[in-house]
Amino acid sequence: MPDRSDAASPFWRAPPPPAARDxxxxxxxxxxxxxxxxxxxSHADMLKFDSLNLSSSGSRPRTPPSATPGHERTxxxxxxxxxxxxxxGSPPFKSYMSFLSNTNDDWTLDEAEDMYGYESDDGDDFGxxxxxxxxxxxxxKAEQSRAQTDNGLGHDDDDDAAVKEQLRRRNSDSADIAIxxxxxxxxxxxxxxxKILRPQYKDxxxxxxxxLHLINYPSIPPNATPKEIDAINSRITRINxxxxxxxxSTIPLSDLRxxxxxxxxxxxxxxxxxxxxxxxxxxxxxxxxxxxRKRKEYLDGVRQAFDKGGGAGGTTPTPxxxxxxxxxxxxxxxxxxxxxxxxxxxxxxxxxxxxxSLERILYVWAVRHPASGYVQGINDLVTPFWQVFLGMxxxxxxxxSGMDPGQLPKAVLDAVEADSFWCLTKLLDGIQDHYIxxxxxxxxxVSALRDLTARIDAGxxxxxxxxxxxxxxxxxxxxxxxxxxxxxxxxxxxxxxxxMAEEQGFSEFHLYxxxxxxxxxxxxxxxxxxQEIMMFLQSLPTRGWTEKDIExxxxxxYIWQSLFKGSSAHLxxxxxxxxxxxxxxxxxxxxxxxxGGAQVTNFQL
Numbered sequence: 059m060p061d062r063s064d065a066a067s068p069f070w071r072a073p074p075p076p077a078a079r080d081x082x083x084x085x086x087x088x089x090x091x092x093x094x095x096x097x098x099x100s101h102a103d104m105l106k107f108d109s110l111n112l113s114s115s116g117s118r119p120r121t122p123p124s125a126t127p128g129h130e131r132t133x134x135x136x137x138x139x140x141x142x143x144x145x146x147g148s149p150p151f152k153s154y155m156s157f158l159s160n161t162n163d164d165w166t167l168d169e170a171e172d173m174y175g176y177e178s179d180d181g182d183d184f185g186x187x188x189x190x191x192x193x194x195x196x197x198x199k200a201e202q203s204r205a206q207t208d209n210g211l212g213h214d215d216d217d218d219a220a221v222k223e224q225l226r227r228r229n230s231d232s233a234d235i236a237i238x239x240x241x242x243x244x245x246x247x248x249x250x251x252x253k254i255l256r257p258q259y260k261d262x263x264x265x266x267x268x269x270l271h272l273i274n275y276p277s278i279p280p281n282a283t284p285k286e287i288d289a290i291n292s293r294i295t296r297i298n299x300x301x302x303x304x305x306x307s308t309i310p311l312s313d314l315r316x317x318x319x320x321x322x323x324x325x326x327x328x329x330x331x332x333x334x335x336x337x338x339x340x341x342x343x344x345x346x347x348x349x350x351r352k353r354k355e356y357l358d359g360v361r362q363a364f365d366k367g368g369g370a371g372g373t374t375p376t377p378x379x380x381x382x383x384x385x386x387x388x389x390x391x392x393x394x395x396x397x398x399x400x401x402x403x404x405x406x407x408x409x410x411x412x413x414x415s416l417e418r419i420l421y422v423w424a425v426r427h428p429a430s431g432y433v434q435g436i437n438d439l440v441t442p443f444w445q446v447f448l449g450m451x452x453x454x455x456x457x458x459s460g461m462d463p464g465q466l467p468k469a470v471l472d473a474v475e476a477d478s479f480w481c482l483t484k485l486l487d488g489i490q491d492h493y494i495x496x497x498x499x500x501x502x503x504v505s506a507l508r509d510l511t512a513r514i515d516a517g518x519x520x521x522x523x524x525x526x527x528x529x530x531x532x533x534x535x536x537x538x539x540x541x542x543x544x545x546x547x548x549x550x551x552x553x554x555x556x557x558m559a560e561e562q563g564f565s566e567f568h569l570y571x572x573x574x575x576x577x578x579x580x581x582x583x584x585x586x587x588x589q590e591i592m593m594f595l596q597s598l599p600t601r602g603w604t605e606k607d608i609e610x611x612x613x614x615x616y617i618w619q620s621l622f623k624g625s626s627a628h629l630x631x632x633x634x635x636x637x638x639x640x641x642x643x644x645x646x647x648x649x650x651x652x653x654g655g656a657q658v659t660n661f662q663l
Contacts, residue, residue, distance in 0.1 A: 253452055253453070253454050253457060253460045254453050255467070256269075256451055258272060259451045260469075262450060263451075263469060263470065263473050264349075265342075265349070266328060266329040266332065266338070266349075266450065267304060267329065267342065267345070269450055270301050270326065270329075273297060273301070273326075274325075274453075275294050275297065276290050276293060276294065277290075278290050278291075293323065296323060297323045297325055297326065300314075300326040304326060304330070304333075306342075307341070307342050308341055309340040310340075311333065314330065315558075318555055318558065318559040319555075319559040320556075320609075321552055321556070321605070321609070322555045324455045325455070327551070327555070328446050328447050328450040330555075330558075331481065331558060332481060334558040335485065335558060336484060337352070337477070337480050337481050337484055353472065353476040353477070356422070356475070356479050357476065360418050363385070363422050364385065386425060389421060389425065389431055390421060392434070393417055393421055393424070393432055393437070396434055396437045397413050397416050397420070397437060398413060400437045400438060401547060405458060405460070406445065406457060406458050406463070407441065409462050410464060411463040411464030411466075411471065412444070412463050415463075415471060415474070416440060416441075416444065418475065419479045419482065420432055420436060420440065422479060423436070423479065423482060427486075429490070429494050430490055433538075435535075435538040435539045436482075436486070436493065438542040439485065439486070439539070439540060440478055440479075441542075441547060442547060443478040443482055444474060444475075444478045445457065445458070445547060447473075447478055447481075448463065448470075458547070458548075485564055488562065488564055488565045489564050492537065492538065497538075499537075500534060500537040501530075503533075503537045503568075504529050504533050504534060504537060505529075507533055507569060507573060507576070508529040510570070510618065511529075511573055511576060511577065518576075518577065518580045518583060521583065521584045522583070522591070525587060526588060527588060527591055532592065532595040532596065533572060533576075536572050536575070537568075537572070540564065540568060541553070544575070545603060545608070546600075546603070549603055549604075549605065549608050552605045552608045552609075553571070553608050553612065567615065567619060570618040570619040571611060571612065571615040573615070573618055574615040574618060575611060577614075578611070578614075579595075583595075
């Protein structure tokens with residue numbers, strides 16, 4: 059083994075001396091001395107901003123082979139020494155965290171195929187860790203455990219039962235996917251915390267308008283202040299305005315858009331979104347038949363995609379036999395990697411039922427849109443729909459924790475999945491050029507953002523240019539994921555209320571939101587150098603943001619759209635400056651509350 063004691067890489071760690079091991083020294087493997095084994099790089103580590111090339115996707119650095127999952131790399135510098143236990147009562151499957159703590163053998167690289175077999179090591183383009191190495195490591199661990207069991211190592215009956223239960227849960231209806239997501243990664247199901255199914259869920263399944271009769275209006279606490287009382291009364295009034303519109307036999311979309319611009323109450327959000335995206339018909343007479351037809355069409359599409367070439371009809375498709383069913387394995391592989399990394403900090407997205415549902419939605423959408431296929435980032439865009447539509451059937455719409463969707467009736471999950479698929483399709487239809495080859499839509503948006511920033515805040519634009527910061531280096535993710543990596547899902551849902559109220563919210567208004575978002579940090583950015591700017595923009599301090607912050611951002615975006623929409627000369631840098639108008643963004647003169655039904659004015663300065 060080459061001597062790396064003086065290596066400069068922070069990821070290299072010398073193996074412990076043979077004397078510290080109980081097992082005999084592993085055999086040595088000859089390898090390239092320039093290859094760092096066991097390193098796991100994040101997006102920020104890999105990206106060389108000064109040499110970013112948009113002309114070829116093949117120039118993007120790839121994650122080198124890693125023996126431990128990327129998201130665990132922060133603890134690799136001080137891993138505990140390996141401990142060997144031959145106790146007969148221990149189960150053959152150890153927990154995932156226990157497995158991570160015994161990885162010193164990785165540095166010996168005793169299997170040659172692990173050195174070079176990383177053709178499937180696909181990392182997320184936006185900073186999330188790669189899971190393909192965890193797949194290989196957990197598969198090998200499972201094989202070793204099975205071998206120990208076959209050799210007759212002693213276990214009592216209770217241990218055998220626990221092992222069988224782990225195996226059953228761990229390989230639930232799946233092969234590769236279960237290996238990539240070990241059983242211990244799923245949270246334990248909960249039946250408490252008030253997250254219970256509405257007794258009238260069958261009526262809501264038939265027609266979402268039936269949920270309007272089940273609204274629980276907020277109550278005024280006895281010790282509420284006058285300001286709190288006014289806020290509650292205002293919310294009740296707003297709910298009733300939506301309710302009157304949604305109960306009409308023919309819903310006027312223009313009025314609904316004007317009302318939704320300032321935000322949609324969560325009690326009526328699911329139905330409002332489906333109407334604004336033209337998924338639900340505005341006529342109440344057609345609503346029931348349309349929902350039944352579209353949901354059946356989606357479920358038929360799932361069966362066709364997963365059961366092609368075999369499989370029993372009418373059963374829930376599983377990916378375990380996907381080779382025989384003719385699935386596109388490249389698409390399925392990437393989806394199966396990305397879904398477990400979707401909103402990992404939210405309990406709802408850790409449950410198996412949630413992840414299986416998202417996998418089916420993304421795969422069916424990808425095979426139905428071969429021009430783009432599946433692109434990393436689309437997995438984020440489906441989650442607001444899934445969360446909002448699921449909340450319609452639960453007594454407490456705040457469902458991010460405290461409830462396992464797998465406990466709900468299959469009819470509910472099928473409806474949520476189908477509705478999410480069709481609404482995601484409606485959204486992506488307007489921005490599909492963001493995801494086709496070369497992603498021209500995103501490149502056009504990034505270029506427009508650069509020009510717009512120069513008009514809004516010339517000082518910031520010049521500073522970024524002076525520090526050699528290219529807009530593509532930080533705003534590509536903003537356009538690809540619609541800022542979902544920068545703000546929480548709850549705040550994204552509030553922002554999407556306004557996007558759906560806009561005629562071209564996701565394709566046009568989002569540009570002005572990004573401009574307002576960037577300019578918001580101008581005072582800090584102009585005092586930073588290149589490295590500080592990139593680190594700051596990759597991890598913006600938005601964790602504590604509330605709906606008020608989102609509404610202020612949308613108000614500022616509305617101002618910039620009013621000034622510059624259709625004014626191509628300004629976006630190219632011609633004409634007078636916009637600095638004088640920027641001061642109006644702080645006085646709250648325009649915004650969601652002032653939008654009403656007015657048309658956007660295109661000022662030609």
